[in-house]
Amino acid sequence: MITATRRTGPGRFDAILGHARGLLPRASDYRELPRSWRADLMAGATVGIVALPLALAFGVSSGMTAEQGLITAIVAGVLAAVFGGSHVQVSGPTGAMVVVLTPIVATYGAGAVGAVTILAGALVLLAGVLRLGRTVALIPWPVIEGFTLGIACTIFLQQVPMVASARHAAPGELSTNAAVAAAQSLLHADPSYLLWSLGAVAVVAASMIACSRLHPSLPGSLIGIVLVTIASVVAGAPLAPIGAIPATLPAPALPLLDPAMLGVLVPAAATVAALAAIESLLSARVAAGISDTGSPAPDRELVGQGVASIGAALFGGMPATGAIARTSVNVRAGARTRLASIVHALVLLGVVLAATGPVGRIPLAALAGVLFVTACRMVQIATVRAIVRSTRADALIFAVTALITVSFDLVVAVVIGVVLAATAALRSLSRSTGVTLEPITAEPAVPGDDEILAVRFDGPLFFASAERVFETVMGVGPVTVVILRMSRLEQVDATGAQILSEIVRGLERRGVTVLIKGVRAAHRELFDQVGVLGALRDRRHLFEGFEDALLHARSHVRRAREHGP
Template structure:
């Protein structure tokens, strides 16, 4: 515990609260109102219940605010997590989610305790935006089954692929229900577009949902509603985990944990850049998010992550400390105890309308245009990540995107490796210099560029001495050092004497261990400056001519 003391809450977390409590209170109420329809909608879209989404927003939102590493992060169910949960629910049933949530929360917590926060957060920008676009497309498609039929459990709703689910549900759509549902979506979308223009603090999504709920109560519509919601939180209990299913659920939990870690750290990093509210601790953030998911599992909820949309709303409303996120959770808790009845009357189509608009707003055309017009490689990374996200799996998409970015980066670094064959050009030229070639190395020498370097050096012509100039060599890995040793041995086998000039102190131990220096014909063939190496090379050429005058 002493070694992890900095990963736990401290009084310093609230040092600004005496000055900022009014702003934090207002921000917490504002984001709580905004989070209500999203929590309900993401619960339903996951194949679970609106109640589970609301419980997650309350419990996980509170715990992440207290234990997390960001002063302003707002956590709860998110669209990205919905994308991962839908196939899990389809494969293992809704009953498995609590166990998956518990396991994933423990994994995320351990990741933070092992201080891996900075490792998890290293993801290139095109990859981030690529899977964001993919997530937005999937969230949009996941709402189609909810508006196509009055039965939210109709075939196709829980298909593991959102595109297939949307196509199947449209093919079997109840046209009467679809017409009413599209009307509800239009009302919610119009409210979300118009309300902010009247005043930024007006919750357009909540107004749209209220209008649709009132109309559904007054008119005989076929729209399905959320249904009864308990007027209190359930008692906490440890989810039952079937030992026979543990091996099957662990990979699913690993996927959820990876997404929770990635999304939470990205959200916290973006939040830190939006406002001067203090730096965030990535390791503590993972510990906090792990505790949040474990807490949500104990109350029957779903996995939670940091939510950039809600965090942005909180910041724009004036949030300065984690008290705003705590208030947000308390506002949602008050809804459960005070307004469970009215919330249960909300049509599912209204929630679909909120999530349709959420998906659309996730796509920033200016950002997409910037990436597509930046470099060809970044445009391909962005496009492939988005397509894989929609077609296969979010985590696979991230891994592929990062792998592609790594390959591009390595290729770029390899191109900075320079190797050139140079004839001797000095002020005091000697006829002996025609039998001497200098080979200059510069930049890094590692496994990506090693083969190209070897091929270039082997093109050296018929000379007596080669001087390897290494003073401008930068980073060298084991493969690069082994190639240097291979070059020395290959040239010596051709009867060419190799001299090495300018070995840096940082490279000498590696060269000694790998055998670069041992490959030299004589230990005196190692030089500090070029003039000394050239003088020795000339004496060597002259000695060869004396011994073999022909």
């Protein structure tokens, strides 16, 4: 025992140390930099231009400010690039996070976001340390797509109040549900202002659509925003602007953490953390699928995103996640290393330092136009059609996940979607468990064979199918011997083994002799521990081949006939 401890201890310590090292930045992250630095610089500049309107829009749409959206994109963009697990992932504020933050701001105020971001970042970082990075692989495809559709619908609806009125709604004036709030804002909309806003939205949307068709690298959102801003200033439009943006980053400081509020904010932080982890891991997985820069390290990605959110909160920002759209642009622009993501953040920093005046004059309606189009692009019609046409269960899971995401809560929607998917999978798997009652029909017929019944098991036997198996076998008619054929029995859990032992005991209590044939070596230990083999009347009633079991059954029937009941 002492020797085993000495051998195991260092090995376990080495594994822990290796895991810790795998979570930290290393020189090999930039191995390709001497060959790819030009492409990385260009890709970073391209993503920075694309990310600018999104960062502004997500900051405003979340109930925070455009400045906070920019701060998050800058700080989180650098930290996630350095500490994250993907070479080409671009992080910052995202539409999914806006969906979660909006009700938090409406309920607790903008001041609570800093504390929520710190807590959420710590939870995400802890998840990486605890090796929970691969759990995203457990989320089924219909759940992911339903989640995405729900987020897209919510983002779209959240822009309606921004378009309907120049006045920001007072706390509690609009519902925290995006659909209800959109309806409320339209009922009280100023028709003349709404006309101007819709015009701005139309210009931005047309620019984004036209530029994407002309050339994928054209920043349609930025072009549309510039056009709307110039037109608004020249025409003296009444469109509400972003407002003044400071020309420097604020000094880092801890957010106000009110101990009395921490207990209330923990559930909100857990929701933010769960969303940040899911979205970042999904984005990293997408990036790995469209680039050849290597597989992401999921645990390190969580650590990096946790560090990024904590860092953003110290500068007054909001939670950050990996952004699928910006990551895709980064890959298509030729990014090979983390330098591209860092450059994207530096481009945004340059905007803060040199162009806050023009940025502050951008109409909010133009940002709403960017998010309207972004939300629509999140939904792939071909994907929706494929899921709906796949199976009824998957179509239902997809629809329920999307509906709950829009009407209730994102993380709850994912949990319910996964539970529904697991239930459907268990139901399908339980149906694959076969129990066949086989009368003995040997040629030539042997007297007494009608008193022998073989029961063949096929497939897995586990808790979901155990009750059906029990009812089927226990419903056999009056026989003298039952042979349980188990050579085709696959996976067996404790519940399945327990049901088998109950079947043996139940039949024996009815005076039916039970023989077991073909127990696999992998099942023998479980059957011994649960009592399947111990329930037999005699250990000699265990056989390897069916012919031996049948001979014994016939001899048993013959003796029973000779000696009577």
